[in-house]
Amino acid sequence: MADGLTADPYWWEAAEPRRLPETPVAAACDIAVVGAGYAGLSAALVLARAGRSVQVFDKLRPGEGASSRNGGLASGNIRMGFGEMIEAMGLEAALRFYREGKIAREGLADFIATEKIECDYQPVGRFVGAAQPSHYEAQGREADRLNKHLGTDAAMVPRSEQHREIGSDFYHGGMLRPDLAGLHPAKLHDGMLDRAIEAGVTVHGETAVTGIRGDGGGFEVETARGRVRAKQAIVATNGYSDNSDRWLRRRLVPVPSRMIATRPLPPETMARLMPKRRMLGETRQLYHYFRPSPDGTQILFGGRERVWRGEKNEFAAGLRADLGEIFPELADVPLSHSWYGFVAYNLDYLPRLFEREGVHYATGFCGSGVVWAWWIGSKLAFKLIGDAKAGTAFSCEPPSAVPFYTGTPWFLPAALFWFGLRDRMGAISKK
Numbered sequence: 104m105a106d107g108l109t110a111d112p113y114w115w116e117a118a119e120p121r122r123l124p125e126t127p128v129a130a131a132c133d134i135a136v137v138g139a140g141y142a143g144l145s146a147a148l149v150l151a152r153a154g155r156s157v158q159v160f161d162k163l164r165p166g167e168g169a170s171s172r173n174g175g176l177a178s179g180n181i182r183m184g185f186g187e188m189i190e191a192m193g194l195e196a197a198l199r200f201y202r203e204g205k206i207a208r209e210g211l212a213d214f215i216a217t218e219k220i221e222c223d224y225q226p227v228g229r230f231v232g233a234a235q236p237s238h239y240e241a242q243g244r245e246a247d248r249l250n251k252h253l254g255t256d257a258a259m260v261p262r263s264e265q266h267r268e269i270g271s272d273f274y275h276g277g278m279l280r281p282d283l284a285g286l287h288p289a290k291l292h293d294g295m296l297d298r299a300i301e302a303g304v305t306v307h308g309e310t311a312v313t314g315i316r317g318d319g320g321g322f323e324v325e326t327a328r329g330r331v332r333a334k335q336a337i338v339a340t341n342g343y344s345d346n347s348d349r350w351l352r353r354r355l356v357p358v359p360s361r362m363i364a365t366r367p368l369p370p371e372t373m374a375r376l377m378p379k380r381r382m383l384g385e386t387r388q389l390y391h392y393f394r395p396s397p398d399g400t401q402i403l404f405g406g407r408e409r410v411w412r413g414e415k416n417e418f419a420a421g422l423r424a425d426l427g428e429i430f431p432e433l434a435d436v437p438l439s440h441s442w443y444g445f446v447a448y449n450l451d452y453l454p455r456l457f458e459r460e461g462v463h464y465a466t467g468f469c470g471s472g473v474v475w476a477w478w479i480g481s482k483l484a485f486k487l488i489g490d491a492k493a494g495t496a497f498s499c500e501p502p503s504a505v506p507f508y509t510g511t512p513w514f515l516p517a518a519l520f521w522f523g524l525r526d527r528m529g530a531i532s533k534k
């Protein structure tokens with residue numbers, strides 16, 4: 104593998120998380136928010152515009168968590184498939200969740216346009232390749248359900264025609280969702296940060312919150328730079344949650360997800376491999392997600408981390424081998440970036456807002472937080488200010504604790520082995 108591979112996200116070339124000037128931590132405020140990713144900022148923006156005094160704390164540079172590291176697919180996807188959810192909860196409940204996914208995705212597009220956030224939003228749609236012929240059949244049934252109940256224009260693309268979507272023979276056809284979009288995740292975050300600061304939010308970067316204690320009349324929030332008295336508290340730490348909230352850590356499993364970027368490829372190669380510049384995915388359990396860079400010159404390719412120790416080049420090599428399986432001509436392609444971040448899963452795979460001992464939480468985005476973290480963060484804020492827009496199907500009970508888990512996901516290698524085995528047996532991913 105070539106030298107010069109950087110461990111920073113590709114996205115940081117255009118929008119590296121900012122080191123904010125240090126401002127004094129105010130001793131009191133209306134709302135203290137822990138976490139300055141999409142969820143925390145989205146909540147803070149709504150609250151500040153409603154006249155509340157808001158301080159946001161992030162132990163890293165704001166955005167340095169998942170919100171500037173992700174693949175940029177704006178989907179509103181729920182990890183549990185629509186058909187599976189109908190079976191588990193009934194049609195009416197499944198429709199509530201899935202309808203909201205559509206409204207949330209469209210809401211994010213409106214928000215980006217209204218706020219004039221330049222984040223390369225591209226409504227290019229998404230093609231998901233079927234890893235097995237049986238997956239293609241299952242996708243066809245899911246597409247029929249989505250179209251019938253939600254008016255989605257999902258379409259099946261048979262293997263004989265898939266080269267119009269992807270220059271690969273790896274898949275057995277696939278499903279096209281023209282309604283999904285891609286964007287530049289770090290630019291989206293950067294724009295949200297600007298809007299929040301303009302609205303009067305005080306954002307304290309590199310300032311960890313070490314504890315929150317409720318006393319009936321409000322909260323004492325301990326931070327690395329002093330104590331704050333807040334009327335209300337929001338926790339929006341998702342995959343980066345730490346031991347400052349051990350109760351939450353037992354409920355969220357941080358799963359590392361890695362992405363690589365190829366060096367720029369010739370325009371004719373890009374046009375052949377990704378002719379419509381769509382977002383791409385697949386039905387394997389250990390699935391990959393991939394896309395062209397917004398300028399169409401590089402391929403960004405993501406998947407689960409496969410090795411747990413080693414040099415950065417070793418991590419990237421495994422993923423590049425996977426890329427070469429789908430596009431054999433890229434088996435030895437030089438890479439420019441290889442980075443990872445944490446995705447937060449809970450036991451029932453539902454993103455949600457909830458309350459515990461007066462503290463409000465927005466978490467559990469299960470790899471689809473570009474839409475959900477923004478949406479759930481704003482819903483939570485509407486709830487706190489008593490706005491009618493607070494209504495959401497995702498206001499739930501707290502997630503259950505994961506059995507035998509205290510915050511160190513010792514079982515991940517075994518889980519990855521298990522999912523790999525299921526792939527070899529032809530199982531379909533819920534994605």
Ligand SMILES: Cc1cc2nc3c(=O)[nH]c(=O)nc-3n(C[C@H](O)[C@H](O)[C@H](O)COP(=O)(O)OP(=O)(O)OC[C@H]3O[C@@H](n4cnc5c(N)ncnc54)[C@H](O)[C@@H]3O)c2cc1C
Binds near residue numbers: 341344445465476
């Ligand atoms: C590699 C990768 C690819 C992904 N691809 C996609 C995709 O294509 N589409 C999609 O929809 N989603 C994707 N996701 C998921 C998406 O990025 C997340 O769901 C979303 O960014 C979550 O936003 P958030 O605000 O909840 O959390 P984050 O952006 O992770 O922010 C949480 C913040 O909390 C801070 N924090 C934690 N503890 C403390 C503390 N004690 N004190 C102060 N601060 C603290 C952290 O520093 C962090 O900045 C991907 C994620 C990864 C990692």
